[in-house]
Amino acid sequence: MIKEADPNKNNAKLKAIYNWMRRAKLPAQIIEIPKTAGVVKSNMNANIRNLTDLDVAWLGYHFFKKYMGLYVDTIFNFNEWNESRDFFLKLSAENAFRVVEVELNFMYDVLFTKLPVVYGKSGAICRIFSLVAVCIAIILFAFISKTKFWDTDVMITYALLFGALVMDTTALLMLLFSDWTIISFQKMLDRALHNSLKIKIIRVFLRCRTERKFQTETSTPQVTKSLRWSETIPSYNLIYCCLHPRPRLQGKIFDTLGLTNYLDSIVYVKSNSFSPDLKEFVFQELKSKALYAKDLPRAKEISSGRVDWVLKAEGWDNHLLGYVSDVDFDQSIILWHMATEICYNSEL
Template sequence: MRRMMVEIPIPEKWERLWYTCDLRGFIILSLSLQTFMILVAPVRKRTKSNWIIMSLWSAYLLADWAANFAVALISNSQGNPNCSLGKKQVRLAVENEDLLAFWSPFLLLHLGGPDTITAFALEDNELWLRHLLGLIFQCLATVYVFVQSLPKNRLWIPTMLMFLTGIIKYSERTYSLYRASADRFKDSIGTAADPGPNYEQVMDGFFSKKMDKLPTRIEIVSDPDRGATSARKAKKGSLTELELVQYAYQFFETFKGIIVDMIFSRRERNQSSAFFQNRNAEDAFKLVEIELNFMYEVLFTKIPLVFSLTGAITRFFSLATICSTIVLFIFENKTNFKRVDVMITYGLLFGALVLDFIALLMLLLSDWIIISLRKSPEIELKNKTLKTRLVSAFFRLRFAGTLGYTKDHSQSHTCKYCEIKFLRRRWSESISTYNLIYYCLHPRPGIHQFLYQNFGLSGLLDEIKYVKSKSFTPKLKEFIFNELKVKSELADDLETAKEICSARGNWTILMENGWGSLLQYIIDVDYDQSLILWHIATELCYNKAPIPANNDHREISKLLSDYMLYLLIMQPNMISSVAGIGHIRFRDTCAEAMRLFDEIDCGVQNEDLNQHYWKIGYRVHPHLIRL
């Protein structure tokens, strides 16, 4: 039986509106997304707000799609100037063919993206080859649109100028992704092969001297600890902001291979250890913060490329071509162009100029400008040369507003200080926490289960519901730094260092208080299982033990316990090479805990839960009752 297809007629006015506004709407959308990304991308490091991160992620994905779709619309309108609207033939804005051809290079420029974000996640860097193919095809589409507008195109000169700028921008993004990909990044920091000493030649010389009966002996001389010697030359005591940036860059160059699992020599480890032994907690965390900021910008932005000689040339060329294009378009005859299209063109031109100036201002406020002028803090620039003045000027510009404010200022000054500090800080200055008991007492609603089974959004929704951000306080910094400093002093050889790093309770105060028999149930298990056991033990002690007068360590233990569980569940790749096993153990533990809650009828109130903590601890793991 033949099927009948029913066509739903679309009113002519709505179809005409679509063909009139679709391209213009996507042009405006593409420019808006670029503006949003260049302004919001730097905020991503400074906040833990899921809404900001999700908005940026959506804009990142939508920006490429919007620009690609707009190029396709321009190409389609140039190749098919007529479109059927019912029984009539309506021409698609062909009177603005020159402007359509002029718009296509701007979309190529948008595909290059802002300097502040090239990748949203590390996996995006591995897609550099896809972006390279996209660059080729989008260039061909832009050339096709341009050729279709010839030979009557009155805007062919500004179109060519913007086409060159668009190619440069898109090529920069593709090359930045290529440089940040795992294999290329590892190759870029790999050192030349070192065959070591020529032992054969040494032994030949030794035996030849023995045969000649000359006094000869072999003496093994240990390699001098050049790393510690270099670190001893470093400045003692507190460091200035400028010195922190310079030392952080030195350590970044040394240890950036850690993200691709490269190993380091004993000299480099000793250099780092000796340096941090002379620091306080505030300077140590500040230095690591700046070091990680360098690493972030290498992996997710164009900034390292921009500060090269090629990047400086391309930035100058980009600004010059955009300014020249604006001047040429201003003096061009626009009598046959639609007013709305002329306004959109001005928006694209001045939008590109403003975005370039914003990017330039952000570069001047970054740490890279200081490093590009003076990398080492050990070089004294006593003469008032131009380079010295530039270092001082950019340093004052970089830290303007954050210096000079104290806690004793008025409330209005304090608010202003907080706003400036938010813009200047390099990370959110908070840590994420995840609690097993809270998760068990607040199960996912039904909509979560539906989204998990059908769309795989459980992880995102769980992070919104169960992950809490806590402030990274100075007391917590001091505690962590002092503990690491003590263990660093004990790790005077490689075996001791390995023992300290693999400890799962061996170095706790339990050993000193006669609880050593408990450790067999925590040491002789897998790392993720040990972490969950310690998390439960910490939760039991935190809620049941009497609150001491000075409860700083109590709060710190609780915070660190929840943070480690967050890493295990939400960021498993950061602590385990076999991600997923921890999830299974966590799920099984939660199932046992929730079954226990049902049996003892705890409900979902924390007041009821406190009455049964020892029973919960005993049922979740029998050996925890000894705590």
């Protein structure tokens, strides 16, 4: 996750060393070397108003590779920060969420799956060896004499062998048709041949794999929904949980069986659809903060802010700001969760 050393990413450490040398009365001078213009990827210059699925996949991978160092607290320079900021400010809410979806999928694969290992040489060899071994086992078992075995044992053995074959084949197909494979193929293709047959096949495959159309009850036209995630947001109602507690004896039984968290997720958690209007609202809020954060002090002000940002924007800071700044962060979350729930239900 740690990329090659970049002097611009160590500005804080460089400044500390510079101040220490100045206090020690040692000769020290900081010389700023102008950054040379690098090669810009063709997808970064794509039509941002009409991003294709291939553009979205490449852009998601581009920002994933650039910012995966954040997992290990790597410091980034302002050039990288400005690149991401300027790019997303030009996007629509729909395209911005599409790019972030791909980026988060890559993050999940790296942090919680074995895909980075599987895509190596050893992983590919193990995957092929596993599939070949299962096929050989099926062939050998089919030709050996089974007169000494019970028919039930033979059927179970065949079921297990063919089950292993189906699982290995499915895993191999999922691996071949994953975003990682798409990115690998795209690197090998000539980027100038954007209308080539291979590019068109990849685009059709991406469209079929990442989108589905469904009919809603309230709208006549079909709505396109992403297959990369459920497009739902789970919500937890603390007030309802406190007013409708589980009986004590029942709670003890569920605690003993380890089912409390699972049942709570069913009873007290509700999945709400992440509608396009909500996407637009969230994106516009983030966009307004990004437009305000033109320098580091303003960015720190926004990142360290709580509800006070909304209160100041709405002109309510004189009455309610104390309930945010004078309490702990966890208490502030619970307080404003309850206030939001009460205000929301009072307006229904």
